[in-house]
Amino acid sequence: MASIFTRIVSGEIPAAKIYEDELTLAFLDINPASRGHTLVICKPELPSLLDLPPELLYAVSSTTQRVAQALTRALQPDGINIIQNNGAAAGQTVFHYHVHVIPRWNGDQAVGAWHPGRISAEEQRVLVTLLRAQFNAS
Numbered sequence: 050m051a052s053i054f055t056r057i058v059s060g061e062i063p064a065a066k067i068y069e070d071e072l073t074l075a076f077l078d079i080n081p082a083s084r085g086h087t088l089v090i091c092k093p094e095l096p097s098l099l100d101l102p103p104e105l106l107y108a109v110s111s112t113t114q115r116v117a118q119a120l121t122r123a124l125q126p127d128g129i130n131i132i133q134n135n136g137a138a139a140g141q142t143v144f145h146y147h148v149h150v151i152p153r154w155n156g157d158q159a160v161g162a163w164h165p166g167r168i169s170a171e172e173q174r175v176l177v178t179l180l181r182a183q184f185n186a187s
């Protein structure tokens with residue numbers, strides 16, 4: 050079954066589209082966190098960041114920047130969050146790659162903050178070793 054976003058791309062279901070090109074589409078989120086909350090998707094149905102080839106990553110990033118610039122000109126927010134969820138544990142509910150562009154105004158409660166933790170020097174060393182090895186592995 051096609052994702053809800055693929056059905057928006059094909060025109061099967063409506064969306065408040067604000068920009069479209071060959072590889073990407075931007076439309077208003079149906080349950081916005083703030084005024085102007087926009088989703089940028091890649092048209093091919095790929096689940097997450099881990100699945101995207103470089104040309105699609107570039108295309109979505111470029112459209113994301115253009116949408117952020119358009120929102121800034123149109124709505125004059127004080128800031129903008131770019132949020133991108135991968136996997137249910139990270140809050141992803143639509144498994145078709147997308148980026149949230151969320152305008153923010155001073156003092157709003159539109160997006161929750163994470164709780165900053167602590168890391169020991171030993172744990173940093175362990176993680177650096179583990180992660181650097183991944184770049185040499187491929």
Ligand code: AMP
Nearest residue numbers: 053064077078079080134140141142143
């Ligand atoms: P995520 O939790 O990162 O997967 O975000 C999915 C987003 O898609 C949510 O913010 C939803 O409000 C939004 N959404 C789901 N269905 C639609 C739709 N038909 N049109 C616009 N936005 C949608």
